[in-house]
Amino acid sequence: MKNHLFLLSCLSAGVGQLIATPAQAEEGKGKKTQSQTPNVIVILADDLGYGDLQCYGAKNVETPNVNRLAAQGIRFTNTHAVAATSTPSRYSLLTGEYAWRRPDTDVAAGNAGMIIRPEQYTMADMFKAAGYRTAAFGKWHLGLGDKTGTQDWNAPLPCGLADIGFDEHYIMAATADRVPCVFIQNGQVANYDPSAPIEVNYQKNFPGEPTGRENPELLYNLRSSHGHDFSIVNGIGRIGYMKGGGKALWKDEDIADSITSHAIDFIRRNQDEPFFIYFCTNDIHVPRFPHPRFRGKTNMGLRGDAIAQFDWCVGALMQALDEMKLADNTLIILSSDNGPVVDDGYDDQAEELLHGHQPAGPWRGNKYSAFEGGTAVPAIVRWPAQIKGGQESDVLMSHIDWMASLGSLLHARLPKGSAPDSQNRLGNLLGTDATDRPWIIEQASSHVLSVRSKEWKYIEPSDGPAMIPWGPKIETGNLSTPQLYHISQEQDEHTNVAAEHLDILFEMQNILRRERAK
Ligand code: NG6
């Protein structure tokens, strides 16, 4: 019966090649041969642009591990994050709901309360319900604890990742540039130091504590170029004020090693069970401060070296899977939470040292932007047991669909109302179906929404400024009149053809209007 259902759901998902014979399915009950239940690792980089990997055309940085991953699987050339910043992008990926449906999913402070509420059904809940062991590592940025600003960081947090499906976690509450600069492990500060109680405040400083603004001489590791001048941790100014932490404070140069070793340890402990890992690197978000062994790996300074460090993390995970003979039946999905940014607030010479490198590849705009560079991201899928290597796909894909698509792979029954915007496009993800999604929706940091089809791109009108009003020199994509670009003919969104194609324009406006009304 179970095999029967599997067959049916495969057919309906358009993934005929995945059908297991009863014999294979029987054999698949043991470890490593369970073709129906691969381990799944989502590797999500931070601010890694479409053009930042060697296998996507980067010339000034070598990414041998990611290149190999792509060569052994599918390299997607038309994949989009849901939003051009982290919190809404991650919210959407993990819940299958567009972040713009909620008013409170903008870039979260380090003391934000849980944005995904315990009663919501997440991708992790879905894997857990299917019998997987589940874990999150690295950047979280979706709030912790019940209410903003009320967390006691010196005790277990009352509301956390365990409430939304993760068996284990070892995470950073927000970003490396936001306090608290400590890892949270399974609901409490990792390596807690009772001699240095932790306090966090995003409004005011603690008496006597230095800040980047007042004590720039203490910024011995990195100086800021804009913002990032509140508390100083590890010689780097942050956003927000914190006190204490002691030996629990992270060292930025060790973050990649630390999250990678925790993830490998989890794999080792769970190698006999199916597992789901949400592995989110801090790389290549600011502050970029890679381990000394990556310094000078590229001619692009810290930003390039952070890409090399990201590639190392991917390689370390791949190697661990190989050693444990798990690679064949592990589905790895690699992507980034939003487009790239060069100077995002630290004086790391990212801009000066580009040497012609184009972080967003051929796309216009960067992180934050309504132009494609805000959400166009690399995406690689590898599952040796089921996917033939060496493929490339330009199918139009959005992170929003990954929950329903993976759900289809698991034969998950999602509770009514969950993942409301996520469509089952498993065939796209596994390379068995090249039919494009008719359209996807993209969200800029200004909340401006765009509709993108394979052929066209529509950006709704907005009165906001043309350039990001703080540090980074990035075009927002704002214009007070509707913008329509013939994106299949002109990748860089220069010729607004709205007036010439009113039929297309109205069609795309209607898509947005109807989606908003849902
Ligand atoms: C901005 C920060 C930027 C980065 C971003 C969030 C300043 C001046 N800039 O406010 O450095 O942290 O928020 O990035 O503070 S994201 O990738 O996590 O969305």
Ligand code: CA
């Ligand atoms: Ca990001």
